[in-house]
Amino acid sequence: MFKWKKLGKVFTPQEVEGRIWLKEFAQAPATLVFDDFVRVYFSCRPPADNNGQYVSYSAFVDLDRKNLFNMFRVSDQPILKLGGLGEFDEFGTYPVSVIRNRDEVRAYYGGWTRCESVPFNVAIGMATSLDGGETFNKLGSGPILSYSPDEPFVLSGPKIRRFDDIWYLWYIAGRKWKMVDGRAEPVYKIRMASSLDGINWNKLNKDLIDSRIEEDEAQASPDVFYANGKYHMFFCYRYSHHYRSNEKGYRIGYASSTNLIDWLRDDTKAGIDVSGEGWDSEMISYPHVFELDENIYIAYLGNQVGRYGFGLAVLDGKLM
């Protein structure tokens, strides 16, 4: 089992002032390391509208590289605009995953639209930044990864990586909408696509991670990190019903692979679970692993899927 030492919550959106679009939530942290600071992208929400509906934006916070609990600044604006009328990302750009590519920074993000019979649908878009990841321009008005025969809806949670000059996108794809107490709840599984240019993708069309707690287990945030000769994936999973609770809510799972396609799930190795009390006592989710100055960190969300921010833990030992 990996040994993670929890460092506590590092960012609380409620403490940020003067940004109407950032009232609560700091979801799906994703890092970009600079010389003096670590830029952590996250997704947040303004207050709900009169119908209780949210939109979501993505933004970033710069943390002092020497002390990640020392916050330098929060972005003045969201990094992406919402899409136009009837476009796939009209109601949200969440979550976002970033990567450097020569002089640019690329962002892959989930774009949210609202539907009549189910609450939403999601497809994956892409945008590029030429100013070091402060602002991004969308590549087009449509998604780069969309619905296909075996991935009929809810393509979300992109995580972009590059290994040996091949681009990889890990993401989730909806499997079914399940009616629970009169509400449509999505079930989704972890999937992968590969690409030579990061724009045109070939889907693997395979569930990468076996379902463990139930057939309709929902899996999210497939965060892949290479270390010590193999690929490590931290992800989160939950029950398909009543998951807004401690018992059935998100936990962090783990799988490993040597070829990026065949994954061996072993959640007992994950080594990070809910705390007895505090901000992450009910659920932990949306893991993101990154390396900084010889340490391996994991950023993750706590209760209510990041409504009150994200925290950090540091690895004691190696990812083996």
Next chain:
Amino acid sequence: MKWKKLGKIFDPTQYILPNNCVQFAKSPQVLVFDDFVRIYFSTCELEISNGKYLSHIAFVDMSKNLHDIIRVSDKPVIPLGELGCFDEHGIFPMNVVRYGNVIYGYTTGWNRRVSVSVDTAIGLVESYDEGLSFQRLANGPILAASLNEPNLVCDAFVKVFDGVFHMWYIFGTGWKRLSTDAVPDRTYKIGHAVSTDGINWEKEESLQIIANRLGKDESQALPTVIQIDGSYHMFFCYRQSFDFRTNKDRGYRIGHAWSDDLVTWTRDDDNPVFDVSLGDWDSDMQCYPHVFECNGNIYLLYNGNEFGRYGFGLAVLER
């Protein structure tokens, strides 16, 4: 070349249709058998709870004189899609292609949205019972929105030429409100994709292949292609993007283009011209053309006023 109109040949309100459908026989498309012609169309079920329509596929079998009706489908041809799927709220239209021992159906699935009325994508269904019923290969679409085709990918027409599957379809270029209190309307253009198996398609991403006649706000829909004397001819319908539903000067008309190589298309709506008849069932609107060959004739099926609420008619090409 000249179209000779033969009049309306099918009125859905005169028949009992599956799924409680009472009106509309939109986008007639054929499967030609040895001794009859099966014409698929989309008909509408009114959802009482919200006053919206659900489109379902049905068919009518006609003798090859295209006048006598043999029967109308008495069972659903394809169930609608599952909760949250692209074809949950309707299938309209469907193009059928016989290939080997399977009949492919290229469907347009409709799903309702909140800020705009719908989005669509193209699905594939298969029939192994001579087209009486079709089954899905999967719950998702084979052709959907992409980087530069942001929405409303629909209206597939598929034909195999020289071993290559060609698909002509339409893609949305955006939703707009004519005025602040108006419901959003869409504009779409005709595009092209190719495939070696009819299942996996490569789009010519966002390439409009037919020139506008009415300017950039022209919407082009339902392409249908046939080879005549060595050239390829495409028929489609086009209209203004706003105020087109009841204003007959802005509604659908039949357009035409021709090509010698399936790459470059020359628009030529006036040859053959498709007349507007006065005071008849198709006096205000002509839309959803489908061109096919039968008994050595080239026919065009199409809908008239009110998008085919009261059926479809036929024209024959005179050369």
